Amino acid sequence: MLSINAKIGFIGTGVMGKNMIANLQKAGYPISLYTRTKEKAQGLLDNGAIWKSSIAELAKSTDVIITMVGYPADVEEVYFGQNGILENAKAGSYVVDMTTSKPSLAIEIYKQALEKNIYSMDAPVSGGDVGAINGSLAIMAGGDQHTFDSVLPLFDIVGENIIRQGGAGAGQHTKLANQITIASNMIGVCEAIAYSKRSGLDPMRVLDSITTGAAGSFSLSKLAPRMLEGDNAPGFYVKHFIKDMTIALESAEEMGLSTPGLSLSLDLYKELAEKGENDSGTQALIKLFE
Known part of the structure; x- marks a missing residue:
């Protein structure tokens, strides 16, 4: 289980992400942010979130990294490569992709994360802006049971109907x-x-x-x-x-x-x-x- 002092990194502050972050802030978790356009995150920064100037900087300084971006290409960009999450996240940390993306991509993230002793989960959501605002999203998770159990306290803050569907990629399917x-x-x-x-x-x-x-x-x-x-x-x-x-x-x-x-x-x-x-x-x- 994660403690309330666990440092949360969040990438993506769109319609869904910004409201999910706001609920995590209300729950007392320290939040670090990275997004392409800093101005879009200003309200969250004004509320105490910490700005990180790159994905690598965010990954190195947090215990859990949650991503909520637009397209599979965006997921690939933030996770892979020299400046991506997997090359910079600490061993023993958690990565949770909540973007709706390709099951095959979720499986690839899981495999590469495992090689670096990083725990990975795909956890796309449903419920739209209303669910994100109210913290009542349906969360469909794929990954190992122990990873799911560890990040469940965070899921409980942003969602209500939270089900682990199976291994890596099952959440996306x-x-x-x-x-x-x-x-x-x-x-x-x-x-x-x-x-x-x-x-x-x-x-x-x-x-x-x-x-x-x-x-x-x-x-x-x-x-x-x-x-x-x-x-x-x-x-x-x-x-x-x-x-x-x-x-x-x-x-x-x-x-x-x-x-x-x-x-x-x-x-x-x-x-x-x-x-x-x-x-x-x-x-x-x-x-x-x-």
Whole structure:
């Protein structure tokens, strides 16, 4: 188990990361930060976080390094190479990648970390900005049991539904299953709203009826109201959902699995991105149905 004095390093202060860091700060953990744009982390620094000027500097001075970056290429950049985490982290330290990334990449990080006596875990999350703010994220973990047990106190601060799914890469595979589920669900939510409007119903009143029944989901209860309000602020970016669905589709194809719902959703979101909505929230999909 980690003590409250364990030094936590965090790389990535986007929509999710900044709120996860804030919750760790509230719990009393000393936090060091590195991000490409220091200005984006200013609020956290004002609240007591310590700025590190490089990944290497952060890795050398912390006991646990958590990463929440954008794309697999970003994960590779921060973990590998002379200036990366694995070349600079202390033996006996922990590295936890909470980015949604490739299962194969999580396995490679695990293998290289093991060679350096560093404990590794992939632990992507679900729950969007709401879950990050409230500390109620679902955390899907992959890695050794003893590593999971050690970092669980940190997971308990940022999440609620926390499950170790298996060895290295299992967390990423679980998150991809999550994204596959959401992909088709988002189409259904948009179609339901469009149908409600076309049939002359009050769509918000319709939501009052269907969100608590068998159709209930996070997308329906949290994102559908945003759709109706025209609120496209990103709890989760369109561009990042496209990234996740692309990884999921590639992984499914490698296993010889057909995922037609996922393929359709990916095509629709790519169309949405081409219309200039890359940095909008995923609920902006409704624009294709209006």
